[in-house]
Amino acid sequence: MLSVADAAKAVIERVPRLASELVPLDRAAGRVLAVSVVATRALPGFDNSAMDGYAARSAELPGTLPVAGAVVAGQLDVPPVPAGAAVRILTGAPMPPGADTVVIQEDATRDGDRVTLPASPAGDNVRRTGEDVAIGEAVLAAGTRLSPWDIGLLAALGIVQVPVARAPRVALIATGDELVDVMTPPGPGQLVDSSVHAIEALVGEAGGVADRLGIARDDLASLADRFAAAQGHDVVITTGGVSVGDRDYVHAALSAASITLELYKIAMKPGKPFSFGMRPGSPPAPVFGLPGNPVSTVVAFELFLRPALLAMQGATVTARPTATVRVAGGYRKQAGRAHYLRAHVVRDGEQLIATPHPKQGSAMLSSLVGCNALVVIGTELTELSPGAPAPAILLGAV
Secondary structure, three states, X not given: OEOHHHHHXXXXXXXXXXXXXXXXXXXXXXXXXXXXXXXXXXXXXOOEEOOOEEEEOHHHOOEEEEEEEEEOOOOOOOOOOOOOOEEEEOOOOEOOOOOOEEEEHHHOEEEOOEXXXXXXXXXXXEEOOOOXXXXXXXXXXXXXXXXXXXXXXXXXXXXXXXXXXXXXXXXXXXXXXXXXXXXXXXOOOOEEOOHHHHHHHXXXXXXXXXXXEEEEOOOHHHHHHHHHHOOOOOEEEEEOOOOOOOOOOHHHHHHHOOOEEEEEOEOEEOOOXXXXXXXXXXXXXXXXEXXXXXXXXXXXXXXXXXXXXXXXXXXXXXXXXXXXXXXXXXXXXXXXXXXXXXXXXXXXXXXXXXXXXXXXXXXXHHHHOOOOEEEEEOOOOOEEOOOOEEEEEEOOOO
């Protein structure tokens, strides 16, 4: 069986990159920047005061000076500060011509229309033009996934249309006679198709747009109908039916659609039956076959699909952050497959302590609740002593 690392590398190398589009600034958060942004205006655009206080000439300090007016934020007409005088100034107000320093009000002693100021070097408490961002400076690189503060920077630079990678359209196809829609109360032997809703949310978090195409029954005709409906999508994801049971028809349906599997069975637990292929076309579309058990589905998505969707958008960072954790209680397993333990990680001083969920079965939905990490127990490792270190993929804040 292929290792997780080799499988993930193969997927990233095969998925196509999407074209770019312009979106309004207020819809660009979470999208991947298609081209680098170079500033065409300076930030700040003018010298201004960083504090409330008094603007003066540094060469005339210390001294007691007359107060020759005031300057406030947003003021358009700012007269020069007279020689031998100071000007009352508020935070963000433009520096008056002639002044080169600001003495904060706590260090000033005001007596009527005169103020006593201590020595203050030139530039003190002054925000200089372009000290944050200079004209011509590259401020955001292509491949950046735009955060809320990136959006703020783009707004400050006057960028109202943002070039981003097109969001991948993802077709979701659930399979299995036992599955019912969330609106249908399950009868004996039936299960609600919960995985498709988790995957839809995960696709959205990774910058994609998911279309649920319904539940395909365990026969080739039903699967063929769903694959036909998936034409025009950038990615196809199936859940269930990828094993080798008597009624697992996904691989046969893929073959009938001229989709050749490039990966099948990964040395991991949960998620071993993961499969991957490419649907012919221009461009070709990646097709992912995920296991039916909900935990296997989520783990496989985290390891393979989330990085793939981000790579399709040109993101320079496609992996979750990782950290070394101490595993409470230890762990035992057989060699041959890497195990991914759902765990809750907390900080204890300089260490991160991971407590694996007591229910690690691949059908245990509750084990994902409160989980903020996947602890990785290596392929050939058979025993981890209590408190021993292990790598972990961080899914959330610690």
